[in-house]
Amino acid sequence: IPRAPQAEAPEHSQLFALWAWSQGKYSSKIPQLLLDEFLDVIYWFRQIIAVILGIIWGVVPLKGFVGIAVFCLINAGVLYLYFSSFQQIDEEEYGGTWELTKEGFMTSFALFLVVWIIFYTAIHYD
Template identity: 35%
Template sequence: MMRDRKSVKFNLEPQQHQNGHLSPYEVAKLFDPDVSWDKDQLGDILHWIRQALALVCGLLWGTIPLVGGIWFLLFLLFSSGIIYAYYALVLKIEEEDFGGHGALLQEGLFASTSLFLLAWILAYSLGHF
């Protein structure tokens, strides 16, 4: 079930070219502080940023191999720091318009935690066969 998403300045739906890739202009919109965001659009972007970080960190942690709860906490702090930096410093949005820091920092947190742990465990296990 897809919802129509509207933006005041432009449509953020990905516009694919013949080769199936996004244009550099479309990617540049993700870093433009003048873009108007609605709650669903921003939530989706924060969710997918966190998922990408979870996959990369999980594979990296497992490949190195790092073990222990401190590394899990470090991932949570790292991913939350990246999310905060993205919406507060890059996009410069008013967090109160989107439910405050708690709502924005929670976006995608539980799914990314699961993905991080899965990637970490699989990478660690495959490295020790």
């Protein structure tokens, strides 16, 4: 009876990709599996920043365009410092700086607005 091939567990394939890359079995470029994981890290890091800044903006009582502009600057700036200085990755392997900077931005912006509005309304509503 022929068996259907079973998919390898994601942990094994990720570990194999990392091992193979470290052993030089890939070109100097990072394997696609690791590229996708790094984009996931950026996405979730951005969501954490959105929640933290939304809480701060709601408690402080920051209002209007200034709050939105400062959020955008902090969000983009922190992520840029993370992937360019801390991780020291080659941005071109991800499609350039702009692709990394915009990864998950709109979702984090929406989350920021929701958290900001909830906290501002809960604390400062008369």
